[in-house]
Amino acid sequence: MRTFILKRLLSIIPILFGVTFVSFLLINLSPGDFLTTMSLSPGVSPEHIEQLRRNFGLDKPWYVQYGLWLYRLSPFEFPAGLKVPDLGYSFSSRMPVFTLMKERFVNTLILSVSAEFLIWTIAIPFAVITASRRNRYIDTISSGFLFLGISFPQILLSLLALMFAAGTGWFPIGGMHRLGHEVLPFWSRFADLLHHIFLPAFVLAFSEIAVLARFARGALRDVLSADFIRTARAKGNSESRVFRRHALRNAVNPLVTLLGLSFANLISASFLVEIIMGWPGLGRLTYDALLSKDLYVLMASLIAGTIFLIVGNLFADLLLAISDPRIRYE
Amino acid sequence: MNKWRILKQNREAPAAGLLLLLLYGAALFAGFLAPYSPTEEFRSHFFHPPTTIHFKRQSGGYGAPYVNATYLADPMKHVFTEESSFPVRFFVRGARYKILGIFPSDLHLLGVDHPGHLFLLGTDQLGRDVFSRILYGAQISLTVGLIGVFITTCLGLSIGGIAGYTGGWTDALLMRIAEVVMSIPAFYLILSIRNIFPEQIGETHISSEATYVVMITVLSLTGWAGMSRVIRGMVLSLRKQEFILAAEAQGGSAARILVRHILPNTIGYVIVRATLLIPAYIIAEVTLSFLGLGIQEPSPSWGNMLSAAQELRVLQHYPWILAPAFFLFLTVLAFNFFGDGLRDALSEKQ
Numbered sequence: 228m229r230t231f232i233l234k235r236l237l238s239i240i241p242i243l244f245g246v247t248f249v250s251f252l253l254i255n256l257s258p259g260d261f262l263t264t265m266s267l268s269p270g271v272s273p274e275h276i277e278q279l280r281r282n283f284g285l286d287k288p289w290y291v292q293y294g295l296w297l298y299r300l301s302p303f304e305f306p307a308g309l310k311v312p313d314l315g316y317s318f319s320s321r322m323p324v325f326t327l328m329k330e331r332f333v334n335t336l337i338l339s340v341s342a343e344f345l346i347w348t349i350a351i352p353f354a355v356i357t358a359s360r361r362n363r364y365i366d367t368i369s370s371g372f373l374f375l376g377i378s379f380p381q382i383l384l385s386l387l388a389l390m391f392a393a394g395t396g397w398f399p400i401g402g403m404h405r406l407g408h409e410v411l412p413f414w415s416r417f418a419d420l421l422h423h424i425f426l427p428a429f430v431l432a433f434s435e436i437a438v439l440a441r442f443a444r445g446a447l448r449d450v451l452s453a454d455f456i457r458t459a460r461a462k463g464n465s466e467s468r469v470f471r472r473h474a475l476r477n478a479v480n481p482l483v484t485l486l487g488l489s490f491a492n493l494i495s496a497s498f499l500v501e502i503i504m505g506w507p508g509l510g511r512l513t514y515d516a517l518l519s520k521d522l523y524v525l526m527a528s529l530i531a532g533t534i535f536l537i538v539g540n541l542f543a544d545l546l547l548a549i550s551d552p553r554i555r556y557e
Numbered sequence: 558m559n560k561w562r563i564l565k566q567n568r569e570a571p572a573a574g575l576l577l578l579l580l581y582g583a584a585l586f587a588g589f590l591a592p593y594s595p596t597e598e599f600r601s602h603f604f605h606p607p608t609t610i611h612f613k614r615q616s617g618g619y620g621a622p623y624v625n626a627t628y629l630a631d632p633m634k635h636v637f638t639e640e641s642s643f644p645v646r647f648f649v650r651g652a653r654y655k656i657l658g659i660f661p662s663d664l665h666l667l668g669v670d671h672p673g674h675l676f677l678l679g680t681d682q683l684g685r686d687v688f689s690r691i692l693y694g695a696q697i698s699l700t701v702g703l704i705g706v707f708i709t710t711c712l713g714l715s716i717g718g719i720a721g722y723t724g725g726w727t728d729a730l731l732m733r734i735a736e737v738v739m740s741i742p743a744f745y746l747i748l749s750i751r752n753i754f755p756e757q758i759g760e761t762h763i764s765s766e767a768t769y770v771v772m773i774t775v776l777s778l779t780g781w782a783g784m785s786r787v788i789r790g791m792v793l794s795l796r797k798q799e800f801i802l803a804a805e806a807q808g809g810s811a812a813r814i815l816v817r818h819i820l821p822n823t824i825g826y827v828i829v830r831a832t833l834l835i836p837a838y839i840i841a842e843v844t845l846s847f848l849g850l851g852i853q854e855p856s857p858s859w860g861n862m863l864s865a866a867q868e869l870r871v872l873q874h875y876p877w878i879l880a881p882a883f884f885l886f887l888t889v890l891a892f893n894f895f896g897d898g899l900r901d902a903l904s905e906k907q
Binding site for chain 2: 241249253258375378379380382386387389494495496503514517529532533535536
């Protein structure tokens, strides 16, 4: 098990190299740089632009920039010794990328984890209830409902949620805290956060809830018709015990694989939800950095997204090993 | 033809297929079905609510449909008042357009005489007819997915096929590249590739035709990795099978064996995967245009039509501006149902 985790963690390194290389290449293939817009303004002299370009290191060829960026990111000092890794400097907000991103990264993480929590706490009970009743009407209605959920575009759902929040006034629009939240006691702050996060998390979770519920229901159905369930019933176990101890535990394995996948999806999907619903996460930051060609911010958020995705998959593999004793990684 | 029968026995798939035919048909004949040109601006009727079609006569009883002409009675509260009525006419002459982009025509299915208007789904901030723009927008939004997925499939088949069949260094290299592409969250990747292409050359914005090609390229470049990995896996297991060994023993060239014997066996998976990938591409196009990185005004796309809804005031007071999103929902739903039916039909063992 330990060697497996170690191997997986080591395999992330070449992928991260690949991802940073591809990202750097893509960003540099795009026309212009951060200073292009500034140079259009008549108030800024060309000499000043040249000076800034040299200061930012944008005058060097892209592979040199990439090398320097990698060197700054590495914890090793040339020629010997250690240093603090540096993600670079944001051109537009004039502060270190790390300071800028730290909070945003955590916010996106909070949003995704809350969405994941909603997904599992809604989808699994839904699947359990609909799988155990062999009623044709409940079945038709619930599968129709799930199919609608899978196909419901996030863009429409976010806009409808905004409309709902604005129309009823029950939920705040945008942001994650109310004004002056710093002075509140811990529990009111927590309630305030819940109040702000509910709609974005729900919108983010919505289609994944349907995906997971559909999948879980199928898995449960398969398990419930297996021989060992009949045996468990024949031994005189109560129906709820059969369900909890035998059916659910066997049905959950394929679902755990979905966990990693859904986490990866959430990262990509949170982009749009954050922008529409005003959640101060990585999505908005990346979008602005992309438009202003804020090179190092863009690189950092691409890496952050990639790490999210890879760690999500790794997490799913590990959970699978824990939940299924038959799986042993060597 | 057994597969067709299974597909037809499926409850939803035929209906979904029909809906898709209708949607694509509507896009194809947008000029004829749309009452107005997508760029015609009725400035005095901006944010006009959907026109009510009346059947009930004022004298009592029912008759041919008619609409009431409207004018902006209260600009502060944005209230339109109805006045004199005009019958809804069929096959009327109106704005000029080209059937299939070739034959010029000015015949429209529905129309109302001036000063009456037929805004079936209301108008937007510039007074353009939302329904007409949805139909024209469908020409872009619906085909981006179709063409993009076609190119993705070709890329996936050739890259996955070559990697799986030749093995060795080529395989290792191609699959490492695919892994890197798959490790970047999809939307981040789409945005970075989109960013390579300039928004404007010099002072002029690039044309919407060029943007259209750019969108297709961007989507194809992001989607190939997942498909080629699965195809490679299938090719790996197929090439060990006896009929392939037989073909090799008969001296078939590698290219011939790959194209004629191996890849045709992956077709079931490819069709299902492609059908389910189309809605994802359509959504990606809509999202990009929504964010202002796709099709630019005044050309309509479902995405850039929704951009107006980002303003909360608009969203609250003029909710018909969300209509394109419901068409998007219908399209995605139809593709999902159809793809599901296809999967059931193709996975059925004969």
